[in-house]
Amino acid sequence: MIKKLLAAVKKEALILLRDRIGLSILFIMPMVLIFVMTLIQDSAFKTLNEKGIPIVFVNDDKDSLGIAIENGLRNSELCSFHDSINGIPATADVVKKAVADGKFLVGIVVPKGATDAIKRNVIKLVSQTLNTDSPPASIVKPTSKDSVEISIFIDPITKKSFLTSVTSSLREFISVIKTKIMFKTFSDQLAEIIPDKKNAPDNAFSQTQIIKYNEVYASKDIGKIVPNAVQHNVPAWTIFAMFFIVLPLAGSMVKEKSEGSIFRLHTMPSSFLLLINGKVVVYVFVCLIQFVLMLSVGLVFLPMLGLPTLALGNSILGILIITLATAFAATGYGVMVGTIATTEQQGAIMGALSILLLSAIGGVWVPTYVMPQTMRQLSAFSPLNWSLNSFYELFLRGGGVKAIIPDTIKLIAFFLLTMSIASIVNRVKRKI
Amino acid sequence: MTTDSIIQINHLSKTFKGKTEPAVNDISLSIKRNEIFGLLGPNGAGKTTTISILCGLFPSSGGTIKIDGMDLHGDLDYIKQIVGVVPQDIALYPTLTARENLNFYGHMYGLKGKVLKDKIEMWLSNFGLTDAANRRVSTYSGGMKRRVNLIAGVLHGPKILFLDEPTVGVDVQSRTVIIDYLKELNKSGTTIIYTSHHMDEAEHFCSEVAIIDYGKIIIEGSPKQLIADNAGCENLESVFLKLTKRKLRD
Numbered sequence: 001m002i003k004k005l006l007a008a009v010k011k012e013a014l015i016l017l018r019d020r021i022g023l024s025i026l027f028i029m030p031m032v033l034i035f036v037m038t039l040i041q042d043s044a045f046k047t048l049n050e051k052g053i054p055i056v057f058v059n060d061d062k063d064s065l066g067i068a069i070e071n072g073l074r075n076s077e078l079c080s081f082h083d084s085i086n087g088i089p090a091t092a093d094v095v096k097k098a099v100a101d102g103k104f105l106v107g108i109v110v111p112k113g114a115t116d117a118i119k120r121n122v123i124k125l126v127s128q129t130l131n132t133d134s135p136p137a138s139i140v141k142p143t144s145k146d147s148v149e150i151s152i153f154i155d156p157i158t159k160k161s162f163l164t165s166v167t168s169s170l171r172e173f174i175s176v177i178k179t180k181i182m183f184k185t186f187s188d189q190l191a192e193i194i195p196d197k198k199n200a201p202d203n204a205f206s207q208t209q210i211i212k213y214n215e216v217y218a219s220k221d222i223g224k225i226v227p228n229a230v231q232h233n234v235p236a237w238t239i240f241a242m243f244f245i246v247l248p249l250a251g252s253m254v255k256e257k258s259e260g261s262i263f264r265l266h267t268m269p270s271s272f273l274l275l276i277n278g279k280v281v282v283y284v285f286v287c288l289i290q291f292v293l294m295l296s297v298g299l300v301f302l303p304m305l306g307l308p309t310l311a312l313g314n315s316i317l318g319i320l321i322i323t324l325a326t327a328f329a330a331t332g333y334g335v336m337v338g339t340i341a342t343t344e345q346q347g348a349i350m351g352a353l354s355i356l357l358l359s360a361i362g363g364v365w366v367p368t369y370v371m372p373q374t375m376r377q378l379s380a381f382s383p384l385n386w387s388l389n390s391f392y393e394l395f396l397r398g399g400g401v402k403a404i405i406p407d408t409i410k411l412i413a414f415f416l417l418t419m420s421i422a423s424i425v426n427r428v429k430r431k432i
Numbered sequence: 433m434t435t436d437s438i439i440q441i442n443h444l445s446k447t448f449k450g451k452t453e454p455a456v457n458d459i460s461l462s463i464k465r466n467e468i469f470g471l472l473g474p475n476g477a478g479k480t481t482t483i484s485i486l487c488g489l490f491p492s493s494g495g496t497i498k499i500d501g502m503d504l505h506g507d508l509d510y511i512k513q514i515v516g517v518v519p520q521d522i523a524l525y526p527t528l529t530a531r532e533n534l535n536f537y538g539h540m541y542g543l544k545g546k547v548l549k550d551k552i553e554m555w556l557s558n559f560g561l562t563d564a565a566n567r568r569v570s571t572y573s574g575g576m577k578r579r580v581n582l583i584a585g586v587l588h589g590p591k592i593l594f595l596d597e598p599t600v601g602v603d604v605q606s607r608t609v610i611i612d613y614l615k616e617l618n619k620s621g622t623t624i625i626y627t628s629h630h631m632d633e634a635e636h637f638c639s640e641v642a643i644i645d646y647g648k649i650i651i652e653g654s655p656k657q658l659i660a661d662n663a664g665c666e667n668l669e670s671v672f673l674k675l676t677k678r679k680l681r682d
Contacts (some may be wrong), residue, residue: 011528018527260523264584267487268540269512315601393593432448432490 005271008278014253016282022248026286027293030241034297035305037237041229042307053162055079056104058090063115064181065148068290069108069173076169079106092151099153106166107153114148118174119181121147126185147312148174228308234298235391236364239384241294242287242326243355246334249283253338272426276419280331287327303337313394318401322394326387332418333383339429357384386410438592438623439463439486444495445647446481454493455481457647463640468614468624470638470655472631472668474676478647479627480520483594486625487517500591508634513542516590518621522577522585526570530561530580533569534587541588548587555583560612575606582610586617593617595626599633611637631669635659641668645676 016022059066059075074081084090085098095107148396152169154163256262265275298310312319341347359365361375362384368376379385386407393399439461446456456478463469471479485492486499487506497504499511515675524533531552538548557561559579582598595614599607611633618624628634634641635655642652651658655668665671 003544004539004542007536011525011532011536014532015525015527234434259526260519260521263489263519263521264517264523264537265540266489267512267515267517268537269509269542270540360462 001274004274005277005281008275012252012278014280016248016286019248022251026241026245028292030237030290031293031297032246034234034237034242034294035302037227038233038302038307039305041233049209053106054082054100054104055106055108055166056082056085056090056095058092058095058107058109059083059093060112061110061114062112065115065118065174065177066110068177069110069170072169072173073108079166089249096153099155102155102333105155106163107151108166108170109151109153111149111151114150115177116183119185122178122182122185126182126189151252187310228306229301230298230310232367232393234294234302234310235395236388238291238294239326239387239391240355240359240364241290243330243333243359245283245286245290245330246337246351246355247348249279249331249334250338250341250351251337251344252279254344254347257342258344268429272423276335276422277358279335280328280419283331283334284324284327287330288323291323291327308371311366311395313395313396313398315400318390318394318399318404321401321405321408322387324412325408325415326383328415329383329387329411332415332422335426336418336422339425340393345359359384360386363388383411383414386414403405436465436469437462438465438500439530439625440498441486442496444482444485444492444497444545444568445479446485446493454647456485456492458466459495459644459647461642461649461652463623464623466618467640468638470619470634470641471580471625471627471644472629472634472672473627473644477644477676479644480596481647482644483517483596483625483627487515488512504542512592516581516585516588518585518593518595518598520600522569522581524569524577524580527568529566529568530556530572530576530583533580534583537584537671538587549602551587551589552583555587559583559609575602578602578606579585579610584612586622588621590655592623592625595624597628598626599628599630607633631672632667635668643672643675650675 051060055073057070061067070081070083073079082090082104085094085103089095090098090107092109092111095104095109098104099107152167152170154369175345256265266272299312303309337347337351337354341350357381361379362368362382363371363379364384368379368385371379390404390407393403397403440463441459441461444456444459445454447454451469459478459482467642468676471482473479481563484490486497486504488504488511491505500514504511524530525536528536534552534555535548538544538552543551553562555574556565559582561576561583564572564576572580578598582595585595586593593614599610602610614624614637615651615682624640626634638655640652640654641658642649644650651671652663658671659665659667662671662674665674
């Protein structure tokens with residue numbers, strides 16, 4: 001039996017090695033895919049984080065609020081700051097047109113007297129609170145305006161999420177300024193009531209900033225693994241490539257039918273399972289080679305292009321287990337498609353489309369967390385999703401073998417299910 | 433079943449799923465041990481279906497088959513060990529060499545080691561393929577492919593050999609080599625069941641023939657006897673045409 005299996009493995013390996021197109025599908029195309037997808041996504045990250053989105057700003061206020069917003073925008077990684085158009089200082093009138101023409105994604109105009117309006121409102125509030133008759137004349141010159149209206153012009157192509165970020169930043173700047181003015185007004189009013197201010201520190205306001213934010217990725221390997229395009233794309237497209245063996249595997253099975261070899265094999269004293277196991281051994285090995293190659297892209301070649309190096313997490317054993325489970329699942333699926341398909345075209349279309357679909361549902365193309373609820377529920381049925389979740393667990397969250405056991409069991413069950421279906425379909429097809 | 437018959441077929445029938453007309457219709461045959469038995473008939477007569485059932489490729493719809501005293505359905509594993517099949521199509525892996533193909537099929541028949549190696553070399557030599565043995569089958573001529581196709585079916589020394597049009601599409605030289613070696617094989621004790629469209633080949637090669645048409649056996653006997661029994665017929669081809677008429681079947 002072992003001799004027969006080894007002969008089947010040798011035959012399958014020789015056929016595969018002599019199929020140059022099949023080999024390129026298995027090894028070169030997925031590597032190119034990882035390069036391209038990672039570079040594209042990394043570039044998209046850079047557009048948002050490094051170069052920023054073009055914003056034109058008009059500061060008609062010329063006071064605290066306008067200056068604070070201007071400084072905030074200038075220092076923000078979110079945007080690239082402009083206060084002039086074609087070398088001419090921007091005005092409220094031209095900003096709207098410039099945004100409408102697509103020269104800028106967002107235009108912001110802080111109107112004249114905006115700071116004064118805030119001050120007046122704050123002073124009114126402080127006076128009411130402290131029951132003083134009138135605000136000190138030295139602090140504010142009265143204006144006719146009671147509210148501040150900052151105009152934001154938006155290019156219709158601007159993403160809603162980005163617009164939310166910009167308006168949130170503006171609210172934050174205004175809030176800080178308002179608090180500062182309020183703090184100063186309170187201090188001045190109190191100074192009039194309590195003349196001795198010796199104990200008041202000069203930087204009293206900054207000392208009130210007692211809440212700080214510490215943003216840490218919830219990884220078990222804290223501080224080492226940072227999510228980036230490489231960490232997401234290398235495992236995602238490696239799994240995709242491993243499942244793409246469905247095409248050459250199903251193709252080889254259909255060829256055996258069309259070339260008549262299967263006719264002879266069915267008349268020989270060897271079981272269907274033995275013949276199929278020869279294929280399983282070879283293609284699982286192919287998947288392992290694919291995995292090593294894809295990892296080498298993440299560990300060696302992508303860093304050469306200035307991209308981050310792939311971090312593998314803490315568990316090499318875990319990586320080996322989930323890779324093997326994924327390889328078996330992919331191979332089982334290929335055997336099933338190859339058994340069901342009756343022509344090479346059928347096998348290719350069935351295999352390619354189903355893998356594209358399962359990968360899309362599984363979160364290879366777009367992370368599942370941005371999908372609608374229904375699609376997220378569907379993704380739980382994709383073997384690519386089970387595998388991807390496990391790799392994220394190992395690579396991003398620093399998990400170990402224990403963390404990937406449930407998905408490993410699902411993948412092995414998927415392999416057994418697809419092999420059983422293939423066996424049943426083969427039996428049914430022979431009962432013509 | 434007579435004591436010297438190696439294949440006994442009783443009321444064999446086969447109707448494919450979705451078809452109303454049977455491909456094989458109530459066939460009964462007794463094939464003697466060490467015979468060269470020709471199953472002749474026009475295209476679509478039921479020859480390949482009969483052979484496919486006999487070698488266990490798919491089940492019959494009715495009837496019983498005993499091969500070497502064993503029931504085909506109950507003892508299929510044993511029967512697969514003692515039969516060899518040479519299909520009508522070239523059932524080889526085109527990207528493998530002849531030697532690699534034969535090595536694989538030999539292993540599938542349970543051969544291994546030096547025994548397998550020696551058998552492969554012997555048959556390659558017999559069929560004039562030693563020099564081309566390490567070339568991919570896809571580069572072979574039609575005749576060379578037919579010869580390798582034949583070797584793959586006889587490598588394990590079967591008791592019974594099913595040949596489905598083994599000489600179709602080959603030149604006279606290849607055909608002569610194939611027929612001569614099949615005769616040698618028969619002399620060494622292999623029973624041969626053979627289908628062909630070449631009536632002259634069948635007339636000289638077969639010890640017994642059956643003509644099948646529309647799934648039924650219409651006549652059975654030795655070629656000489658059939659020619660003698662049909663007045664005005666000078667050879668097996670004229671007997672065949674007399675009995676099956678000239679109407680096209682496909």
